[in-house]
Amino acid sequence: MEKGINLEKFNKPYDPKEVEGKIYKLWEESGFFNPDNLPAGKVKSQKLKVKSFCIIMPPPNANGSLHLGHAVFAALQDLMIRYHRMKGDKTLWLPGADHAGFETQVVYDKKLEKEGRSRFQIPRDQLYKEIMEFTLANKKVMENQLRKLGASCDWSREKFTLDEDIVSKTQDAFIELHKQGLVYRGERSVNWCVKHQTGLSDLEVLHEERKDPLYYIKYGPITLATVRLETKFGDTAIAVHPSDKRYKKFIGQEVEIITLFGKTKIKVIADKAVDPKFGTGAVKVTPAHDPADFEIWQRHKNEIPKPPAVIDKYGRLDLLAHFPYNEKAKKYHGLKVLEARKIIAEDMQKEGLMEKVDNDYSHNVSVCYKCKHILEPRITAQWFIKTKPLADPAIEAVKRGEIKFIPDRFKKIYFHWLKNIRDWNISRQIVWGIQIPAWQCQDCQSWAIAKEKPLNCDQCQKSNLELDKDVFDTWFSSGQWPFLALGWPDKNDFKKYYPTSVMETGWDILFFWVARMIMLGLWRAKKVPFKYVYLHGLVRDKERQKMSKSKGNVIDPLGVIDLYGADALRMALVVGNTPGNDPIIYEEKIKGYRNFANKIWQASRFVLTNTQDFNDKAKPKSTAADKKRLKELKKLCKDITKQIESFKFYAAAENLYHYFWHTFCDKIIEESKSRLSGENKADRQAAQYLLLEILKTNLRLFHPFMPHITEAIWSHIPDNKNLLMVEEWPS
Ligand SMILES: [Zn+2]
Ligand SMILES: [Zn+2]
Ligand SMILES: [Zn+2]
Structure with a gap:
């Protein structure tokens, strides 16, 4: 990106469409999404010991487009990631995609239905191949949608739940559970869907x-x-x-x-x-x-x-x-x-x-x-995991405070569920998923658990074994996601980043996913998978209604990004979004932050055009009022840092918004106008210094919330040395 102020560009209103794609490319090409490329120990106090910060992205289901719920996690997680990266931590956001077993099977069933076909008439191998193609195509689409949201995740480490190593280690886990007596084949009454046949x-x-x-x-x-x-x-x-x-x-x-x-x-x-x-x-x-x-x-x-x-x-x-x-x-x-x-x-x-x-x-x-x-309800034979021996350590770990819930009230619900947990049916009678490594003797009906087909049956010695037709419940693999995605047991990433820092996800999958990750993480990787669980709510419209196609109140994140920009959408998703509660979102709210982006753009233009002759070598003669403003700025930095550290992102965003609009724009810039055009050169310098300081600091503070526009303006700051994304956080 060219340096210096391009007035022609600055004179027009901010156009996210023109800027955001270019900025993302700049970030991606910088290599800084990958923590290995980050300037280590940049911050003096951290020279000796660089901290690491890691979030494993909840892998979206690769069976459709991203929806607003995905945009919520992208906004919140990218915010934390960018903040920690600027703080100088070795910061890794590991993206992924989930094959999403039954969920994807259902989506694909509908597609087949429209084509007048049925999965029950398609040969297994062909069906699997078809769904794989469908899933990989969706995965590509999703990745580009995450890019549009500005997600600064490390694409070079991206994992898919059907990657060979993940499949193999998931099967290993089943074999090991079986060895430890934690898996059994049981005739149980299961909930049977007559439509989905599983x-x-x-x-x-x-x-x-x-x-x-x-x-x-x-x-x-x-x-x-x-x-x-x-x-x-x-x-x-x-x-x-x-x-x-x-x-x-x-x-x-x-x-x-x-x-x-x-x-x-x-x-x-x-x-x-x-x-x-x-x-x-x-x-x-x-x-x-x-x-x-x-x-x-x-x-x-x-x-x-x-x-x-x-x-x-x-x-x-x-x-x-x-x-x-x-x-x-x-x-x-x-x-x-x-x-x-x-x-x-x-x-x-x-x-x-x-x-x-x-x-x-x-x-x-x-x-x-x-x-x-x-x-x-039908009595069928399925594979079950004995959950009690896994649940008890998961309860203890949270009791010991090894994992903290944001908000705290979900701890109770978590305990209640785990204390009353029933054995987990992990067999699914579908094609789309990870094959269960179990073989049944066709002569004596006994089972052998192994990846490769055993030559002979253990019990009757005959050699007539057949592979189980079922696949794992998709949550069995995603329950192992944090340590598997990091390359457990011997990859460096696992050693460096596990336990991860924060798991940020929707509270609706607290049991489906979070509890199971804790159970399986403790059992397999011997440590909790993450230190914090941040749970967000379900996106609702202005009338607090859930969004659904039938109600016609669905907001397509890509559509509003096209209209108002990713930064505006992200701000709208963060402001008012308190942990554990349902965020309210509507188009005017997003539009409001598009207008705010414009405000930032105009204010920056004013500051940059009026400080072109600023001499940063000369010591400014700040007035008492200036010093008060600088002190106020310092306090703002402290407040924002504290709020981010304590997961009050909504408060930090609102704080910044009000400071920028009502203090910086309405007061400080207004008050500076006479000084900038006045005769007193020293006072003009002091005013320039004040404006530049506040602008530069605000760009840094805003970066995790509105990454594109802040980076774009940063490129016009005369003495910038780095991309804003790796600039030092002002604490
Ligand atoms: Zn069904
Ligand atoms: Zn046999
Ligand atoms: Zn205000």
């Missing part, structure tokens, strides 16, 4: 309130209430609360009941999980199709037979295998759950098996967080 983890389940008929059905002498009439063919018992006097005499007995399929017997058991206030206090137990019933079965295995699965993976009744000679079974077989429910209700009414129906019953149902289909 099991989900508890975290991927949404609970929605629905109104459904509650049926009171007669089971011999006992009446019980249920919504899920269609699962009755899978009933294995009637359960009551042990201290429920109404049913005391039945407990442990078999009662004779009449069902749609004729007479049969069923056992009455007592379990504390039964709520005596629900319905009649008696419930049917259907372990194959209800997670709570599955738990009851686990506790009463010697009393209850193995439950039949009467609903298949497509959510249809599957009865013929269990009731091959029954005419009614034929009638219901193959019906979808809700159709079946209606018909069964009618038939039971007709046969006098229904006592009454409560049509006004509200309850919570579990739905897929992606497609909102009601989830079908």
Whole structure:
């Protein structure tokens, strides 16, 4: 960039479109995004020991464009990164991209649907290849979008969750967990999405309130209430609360009941999980199709037979295998759950098996967080991680203060979740993800855990082994991201930057991601993955509404950057954005900071054109008022530094904004005008000195918040030696 003041350029209003791209190129070519190229020990006091500062960027899902949420993290993280770089720390911001398993599969499913195709008809290898191409193309787009935001991350260190080394080490972790007895293959009731044809983890389940008929059905002498009439063919018992006097005499007995399929017997058991206030206090137990019933079965295995699965993976009744000679079974077989429910209700009414129906019953149902289909609990075999042995150290580390939460209140939520954590289902029945290194013997069904196909089965010695078709839950690899991205166990970066300094991310993935990174980081890398967790909220519009396509209130970050510049967007995302709370953003707010950028531009032009003859060798004869202003400036530096250090970025941004506009522009510049045009040369020099000092200091202070415009103006400062991005921070 040319030096000296180009008045012609300065005379026009600030045009971010013309400036920002060029500035980014300048930064990227300087090599300073890479901490290895930073001038070490530039600051005197740090000559001996250079501190390091590292943020691992939450790898965005490479399945679409960046949205405003990504812009929030880019603004906050780049702010910290630029601040620490200027302070002289070895500063690394490591970018990445996430293959985002199920999430990407869902996006790709939609694309296929539009093309009239289905993933269930595409050969595995081809599907994987297609999604890989799709993901890599998106990854490229995302990288350029991050550049547009001004992200000063080290692209030379960028990692992708499907990089060979990441895949290999993720599989190693599974093998090691298995060796330590922390992985097991379990038949469990899992949340099954009939649309997506995969099991989900508890975290991927949404609970929605629905109104459904509650049926009171007669089971011999006992009446019980249920919504899920269609699962009755899978009933294995009637359960009551042990201290429920109404049913005391039945407990442990078999009662004779009449069902749609004729007479049969069923056992009455007592379990504390039964709520005596629900319905009649008696419930049917259907372990194959209800997670709570599955738990009851686990506790009463010697009393209850193995439950039949009467609903298949497509959510249809599957009865013929269990009731091959029954005419009614034929009638219901193959019906979808809700159709079946209606018909069964009618038939039971007709046969006098229904006592009454409560049509006004509200309850919570579990739905897929992606497609909102009601989830079908199914007993399937999946790989589980025993989480308790991992969760306990994760609780202890935070208790010891090795990790601090910003804001602190999230600590409580974190503890609560980890204390009640359940084993983690890490199998996903999709193609897109990291292959689980498990082989099943086709002769004796036993499993071998290994990357390479074992020659023989351990158990039966035959050599008929097949690779598991499932892949890992995407959070299993991203849960190991900080240490894997840094090249654990032997890369220098890992030794230098782990534990990292700050993990900055949305509070909505506190459990999905943050807690798991802490658990897996402690287990694998033996240290916490980061010292601070900064959690930001969910972007909302002026009416505090979530942004969504259907509401039409979505702000596209790239669109507003085009209109108002990345600096304006970044300021708008930082001001008013307190940790843990939802930031409010709307177009006028961004526009306001575009106007502010203009104000900075004009003020800088005024100062630079009026100081061209300033002699920086001569000692200025500052007045008492000048000295007061300089003292005030020093205090500003102290305040801003303190606010950034304590994660009060919103306060620092607002502080700077008000100082620049209402103190510097409205007062100091105004007051200087007569001195600049006056006869007193020494006083003119003093005024010039004051203006230049304040401008230069403000450019530095503003740089982490509005990096492009400050760098652009800095290039016109006559005696600048460095890019502003590596100038010394004024503390
Ligand atoms: Zn679904
Ligand atoms: Zn075998
Ligand atoms: Zn003000």
